[in-house]
Each structure stands twice: as C-alpha cells, then as structure tokens.
Amino acid sequence: MSSDITNQISAGMDFLSSADLILKKTLTTVPSGRPRRRRPSKDKGETKEDVDEDDQYISGILQELRVELDVKRREEERLQREIADVLTECASGSSGGEQSRAFGMAVSRLNNAMLVVEADAKQLAASLRTISRLADNISGKVSALDVAKTRVVECLQLAGDMHDLGVCSEEVDQCINNEDYEQAAQHIHRFLTLDRAVFQFSSAADKEAGQSVSHSYEILTNATARLKEILERKLEAAVDTDDVAAMQRFVKLFPLINEHDSGLVRFGKYLSRQIAKIGEDNLKIMNAGGLDDKRVEVLYADTMFLFLEGVAALLETNQPLIESSYGPDKLLDFVNMLQVDIDQVVGKVIDAFERKRQLEKRVRAAQKILRDDKNVDKGEERLDALELDPVLSEICLMNTHTEMYWRFVRRRIKGASKGEKQEEFVMVNADDFGDLDEEKKKQLEQEKVRRKEERERKLDQLLNRSLVGSKMQELLGNYILLEQYYMEECVRKAIDMDVREEGLLSSVVDDVLFLVRKCVRRATSSGSVDCVCAALNNGVALLETTFYQYLFGAIQSGYPSTNFAAEALQTAQNAYNVIQHGKATEASADIQKESFLTATNNARGTADLLLELRKGLEQEWRKTQRSEIERGKLDNAASQLTDLSRKMHHLASLGIESLCKTIFRPKLKSSCDAYADINHTLTDNQLGEFEAVDPFIEQFNANLDKQIAIFEPVLHKDNFQTLLLTVCGEVERQMERVIMKCTFNRLGVESLAGLLGNDVLAWRRLWLCSMLRMSRKLWNFERQQRLPRLLGYSLHRMQSKFFYSGLTCLQLLSRSSICEWPGFVHNCNLFGF
Structure with a gap:
C-alpha cells in the first residue's frame, strides 16, 4: 500500500x-531588441534629443x-x-491512503469515460464520412438530371421550331397566292421569332436535316420580301383611294414582319393628308372672318380650337389600331410624325394672329414705354389699354386650347403605357436553369425603367420642343409684357380718376384690386402656372410701387394743423388770393384733410382686401388638379399678397400716428399741464370733495371725448381703434410727465386713484388701462406705498363696467410690469382674468 x-x-x-x-x-x-542602426553623422546633432x-x-x-x-x-x-x-x-498523514485511493478511482473513471467518448467520436466520424459520400453522389445525380432536363427541353423546343419552320415554309407561298395575307404574315412572324439555333447544323449526321432547314429558310426569306412588297403596294393604293377598311387591314400586318416604320410612314401619309385638309378648311373660315360676327375678337383662338379638336378626334379614332398593333412606344413615334403637319397649320394661325392684331408693333411700343417711361403725359404716344384687353384674352384662350390638346396627347400615351403588359425573356445559359426567374425579373425591371425614361424624353421633346410649343411660349412671353403694361396703364388711370365715394374708401381701391384680380384670373385661364405667377408678381410689384407711393404721398403730407397760427395763415392766404385774382380758392386745408384721411382708410381697406383676394384665388386654384411643384409655385406667389397686406397695415398705422402727433399731442399737453396747477396736498374735506366731483377729470374727459368723436365717422373701424390706442398711449406719457412733477401727501395719493374711477365712455376704458400702466412706474417711490392697494380698490369698484365692456385691458397692460402688485393680482383673480 x-x-x-x-x-x-x-x-x-x-x-x-x-x-x-x-x-x-x-x-x-524579455529578449533584447534589435540594435539600432547608426544614423548618418550629419543628423546626430539634429536628432539627439529625439533619440x-x-x-x-x-x-x-x-x-x-x-x-x-x-x-x-x-x-x-x-x-x-x-x-x-x-x-x-x-x-x-493518516488519511493519505484514502485520499490516494479516491484520487486513483477518479482517474480510472475519467480514463474509462474518455475511452467511451473516443469510440463514439470515431463512430460519428465514420457516419459523417458516409453521409458526405452519399450527399456528393446525390448532388451529382441531381445536377446530371438538371442538365439532362435542360437539354431535353432544348431538344423539344428545337424539334418544335423545326416542325413550325417546315409547316410555315410549306404554307406561306400558298397563303400569299391565295391573298390570305394575314395567315402568311403569321407564318413569317413565327419564322422571324424562331431561335437562331435551328439554322445551325455542323455535324455530318445532321447534314440532311440541315439541307431541309436551309431550304425552308430560303423559302421563308423570299416570302418575307415578297409579302413586304405586296403589303406596301396594297397600303399605298388604299391610301391613294382613301379606302379606310383596306388601310386598317394592311397597316396592322407590318409589325408581324418587323416592318413597323414602313407601315407607320405609309399610314401617316393618309393621316397627314387628313390633318392638312382639316387645317385648310379652318384656315379658309378664318380668312373669311369666321362664322359668327360676335366672335370676331376670338377668331384665331376659335380657329385653333376647331383644328386641334379635329386632330384629337382623328388620333382618338386611330389610336386603338396603332396601340394594339405597334405598342405604346410606336404610338408616341407616330404622334411625333404627325406633329410636323400640326405645326404647319398652327404656325399659320399664330402668324396670322400676330399680323392682324399687330402684336409685334404693340410689343415694341410697350417695351419702349416700360423701359424708358418719359412721355407719361403724352397720351397720343401710348398704347390704349382698352385695345389690349381683347388681344390678351385671345392669347390666353389660344394657350388654353393648346394645353387641352397637350393634356389629351399626354393622357392617351400614358394610358397606353399603363395598359402595356409585355414580358420579354432573355436567353441565358442552360446551366443556370434554377435562377431564371430572378434573372428575368431583374432584366424586365431594367427594361421597363429604360423604356419609361425614353418615353418621357420623347414626350418632353414633343410638348416643349415642337413648333407649336415654342410658338406658344413666345406668345406667352409677349402676353406677360403686354399684361404688365396693361396693368400699369389702368392703375395710372384709376389713380388719376380717384374720387371719394359713399363710404370711407375712395374708388381707387376697388379699381386697382379689381384690375389685379382680373389679370391674375385671366392668366389662370391660360392654363400655364408660370404665366399665373408672372402676372401675380407684376401685380404685386405694381401695388408695392405705384399704388403704395400714391397712398404714402398723401399720408406723408400729413394732417393739417388746426391751431390759431395755422388758421390765421390760411385766412391771410385766402385774402391775398381774393385781392390778386378776384376770387377765393378752395380751402387747401380741407382738401388736405380729406386726402389724408382717405389715404389712411384706403391703406387699411387695401390690406384687408388683399387677404380676401388671396383666399379667393386659392379657392379657385384648388378646383384644378396640379402637381406638387405647381402648387408650390402658386403658394409662393400668393404669399406676396400677405406680405403686401402687412405693409399696408403699417402704412395706415403711420398715418394714425401722424394724426395723433398733429392733432392730439398739443392739446393733450396743455390739458395735462393743468393738472400740475391743482393742489395735491389735501385735507379730509378736500378729498371728499374730489371724490364727489373732480373738475379736472370731468373737463379732461369732455374735451378728449369731443376731439375723438370727430374722427369716428370719418375713419375706418380698425383705424379708429388704432387711434384710440395711440391717443391712450399719448395720454399716458403726458400724464406721467406731469405727475412726476407734482408733490402728493397721503390723501393726495388717494385722490390720484380718482383718475381711474371715472368711467363714462367706452373708449375711456382704454385710457384707464393706459393710466394703470403709467401708474406702475410710481411704485418705485417710497412716498406712495399705498398706491397699489388704492389701484386694486379702484379696479374692484369698476368691475361691472370695465370687464364686460368688450375691450380687454390685458391687450394694453404688460403683465411683466403690473403683475407684481398684490392688489392688482387679487382683483384680476376676482375678474376671472
């Protein structure tokens, strides 16, 4: 162990x-680095610090x-x-043996598990190798099947093409001889659409089949040339005899033999002759003076309308034939071919119009006058604006008819393009059979985009670069020049004939704005957005210059003074005129007063009418469907009317300020100076008398009301409101100037609140608000600490009259200057402000 x-x-x-x-x-x-290379000695001194x-x-x-x-x-x-x-x-240790055994057993188990894992891994690798070999085998077989399928399809297609080639070569001559040209064209069309691989045989085994195909190819080629010659001859004969049925029969056979241009040219000769006939008939009527004497002023516009209507009917009748047989692209080419004949007739009409209406002479005269306007007073050298009116209307009418024709052509061509459903397939390699759908879609999309761009280019060339388009653009340029001259002449006459009518405005306001509205609407009737914008720009420029200067001159001359010195001077001038000339002249002061007040009212009325004019024009424009670019142009041009309206409002305000400065300021100054003569160091008895009757405020209100009441019936409503605001501001300044010079005791300060407690007339409420705003400045003085409370008490006392008068004092008061007063804030909360 x-x-x-x-x-x-x-x-x-x-x-x-x-x-x-x-x-x-x-x-x-860490190994030592590579030793540094020695630098040249000449760089040692320069790079020593860097090293x-x-x-x-x-x-x-x-x-x-x-x-x-x-x-x-x-x-x-x-x-x-x-x-x-x-x-x-x-x-x-004592437990060392057990730990060693446990460690050994763990190592053994781990070794056994690793052996099992190794065996399983080897088995898995063998299975994967087997599956890989099977997958490669299956993939090869599938690829072989795809190749075989593709070749079978190609063989079937080739066999079918060879069969069709044989059938077509056997029957085409018989069909031509029997004058069955439709069937013969179908055979040739099938021959022309066959795959080129049918005609390529190189091996010896295909020699016999190749000879048969070559023979069929020669037969069909000769038949194609023979059928082309026959169709051209038949179509020309039908055109010469005006046989419409025969023309319609033969013209739709040319696309089947790939002779689109040949068929369109020959059929176009017939339509050109019809267009020339329509134009000749209308020109004869035009030269004879028209059919209705009442429409002599629009003779040339009617001639153009009748001619273009006839051409449109002709195109509408033959469009289905061309569109179904030749396609939308060839329809556009066909219209381009006919445009040459249309240009000739329309050019004759426009030339006759310019000659009979003396357009070139009038344009030169208008250019000279607009460029160098020195002969304003010599009427015999100027064009008569009334004579230009029918000429301008006729030009707009001619352009309207032309735009209608262009819209008809554009709608027909775009409608044919939308209805076009063609699928063109491009031959690709047979090995890419699985990707044919994606390739076809991509190629079809590219082809559609290319055709659309080409169609748009041709359509733009037809509409804008044809003789009709260039002639009408030149005519519209002359129209804009004559329209500008017409507006200037009419505005000048309206100013010269300006008279005061019943009401507050003079005749020049209605005349000038009616003129601008008339010219803009006439330009709108032409159908050209650029023409509308040009007319509106000219009208606004005329209002900003000539008309504005006319009103500004009258306002700038000012309202005549009515003091004693001015009246004495006027009396002396009248006496001198009586002595020198034996008669008295009209009171120039009265004329100046009327002129000033009328000009101020005209400016305010013009500002309001300009906004109404814009609203009316925009409502009319919304009735016509336009593109986003055209709507943007019109909105930009119409925005000038709003800018001009603000300018007219400012001019009217300047006139009111001048009136206040001349009439009210001197009298207000003397009236307010009288307040300084009053004793403001009061006793209780004197304060009670002031609260009962304040002589100063009664007299001040009576005089001011009398002065303002004079102008209420002679001023525009908005001008009168502006006058009230201006006078209140002047009262504020004058009273502030006088109050700052006075000395008050406590009771005198309370009497000062009486200025806010008298409320007799509606306009005086505005003055009370101005007094509140002025009194805010008194808050800075320590000797008047009780003034905010007194002002708040006065506001509370005037609640029923002041708040429900319809004139909100917050229009005059500045919250930033008054809202700091506790009494005022408290009473505003009571009023519901």
Missing part, C-alpha cells in the same frame, strides 16, 4: 516538474516588464511550495 502511495507521489512530482519546465520555457525573460526620448521610453517599458516578470515568478514559486506541502501532508 505504501508503495502505491509512493508511486502516485512520484508521478505527481514528475507532473509538477514537467509543468514547471513548460512554465519556465514560456515565461522566459534620448526614445531610449528613455523603451527603458521604461523594459523596467515595467521586468517587474511584472518577477511578480509572476514569485507567484509561481509560492504555488509550487503550496502543492508540495499538500502532497507531503497527504503522504504522511
């Missing part, structure tokens, strides 16, 4: 010795590695000592 323990201990020590040897081999010292830094860095790293290595070695020695102590204790 002791010998077994000794053997186990010896084996354990041998294991430890071998592990120690392995660890020593692994944890060797020293590198050496220090490497030395530091080596030192750290050595320290870490020593730590590991000491840990290794400690572990070895612990293992040796455990083994020694096991060998010498």
